[in-house]
Amino acid sequence: MLDVLTLDQLRIFVTVAESGSFRAGAARLSRVQSAVSHAIANLEAELGLALFDRAGHRPVLTAEGQALLSNARDILLRVDAMRARARGLGEGIELDLSLTVDTLFPISAVGAALAEMRAAYPTVSIRLAVEPLGGPIMSLIEKRSVLVIVVGEDFRDPRIALEAIASVEQVAVVSAGHPLALRQAGGAVGLPDLADHLQIVLSDPTPLSRDRMFGVLSPQTCSVTSQDAKHAMILAGLGWGRLPFWQVARDLAEGRLVRLATGALGRNSQVAAEAYLAHRIDEPFGPAAAAFSQALKRQLGT
Missing domain, CATH: 3.40.190.290 (D-Maltodextrin-Binding Protein; domain 2)
Structure with missing residues (x-):
């Protein structure tokens, strides 16, 4: 169900895509690799799509993953902007x-x-x-x-x-x-x-x-x-x-x-x-x- 997508899942997805591997993504997020892999797997199950092709040495974005990456980045950017504006209003x-x-x-x-x-x-x-x-x-x-x-x-x-x-x-x-x-x-x-x-x-x-x-x-x-x-x-x-x-x-x-x-x-x-x-x-x-x-x-x- 798309309603259960979390910002954390989207942030992990974007970080792994930008880092080039689950290991590098986990290091950037200061998390263990298994937790990152599990979050991506849950996100793929909820979307009903494979975001990464894991057949090679490194995971590679699928065509569907590439298409959804820009949406994920946009959502995170808007959320970060909202948080910054809320912080500014409070100040x-x-x-x-x-x-x-x-x-x-x-x-x-x-x-x-x-x-x-x-x-x-x-x-x-x-x-x-x-x-x-x-x-x-x-x-x-x-x-x-x-x-x-x-x-x-x-x-x-x-x-x-x-x-x-x-x-x-x-x-x-x-x-x-x-x-x-x-x-x-x-x-x-x-x-x-x-x-x-x-x-x-x-x-x-x-x-x-x-x-x-x-x-x-x-x-x-x-x-x-x-x-x-x-x-x-x-x-x-x-x-x-x-x-x-x-x-x-x-x-x-x-x-x-x-x-x-x-x-x-x-x-x-x-x-x-x-x-x-x-x-x-x-x-x-x-x-x-x-x-x-x-x-x-x-x-x-x-």
Whole structure:
């Protein structure tokens, strides 16, 4: 009867298959060989199948044994995962870590910190969103995330605690073939020049920036919903705009983009914005969130 299969039988089956013999399997399990042979024989009787061909010097998996080996491994993996999760719940470890990151922040640093956190807490699932402008703060207000990274000083809420962790440089750029790039070959460009051309800007998916404009200098704008779209539109020559230096460093070095030569957009067309790690005051970090926070600071050298 399949109902009387035990996890111990499955673990013995997998161990013998991986070890190559009953003797080696018994040694790995710290059991006598006769007990291991007996367990396999009982498992075969309950399944109604021969799992090993014992005709040779060493037992060899039969075709049926080979087919069922992956099922046995899968069952044991799921049981071990369940045990680990139960142990984590008993220790107060979160089931998942929900995180929203400002689109201006280098996502590679987030990925490295999450990988470090997962090494310590392998049972914690991750929900990661990347949003512009008011998105990260709104995700905390609406309790969609327990932890966010926000860039800049534009959004604040008394329910949110912030900790400065890094500085993000933004550069005003335009495609090398854009009229503004050709125009500045003869000298610096001014605000009237910028206003004559389309500015690529991010749109806020939240109501937090209603009736507010952030760095918009041209009456002609193209609103996009992601930083990648903004980057692509500027590269295509559609217009000009600010982008994080980490995102455009290679484009600048290889000549696809150029800095806008104007003092109206910061020294060397570059401005710095502070990045903050933020969470709700009424929701302190769990162990996984705290581990991620420390890992991210190490990645950033703070």
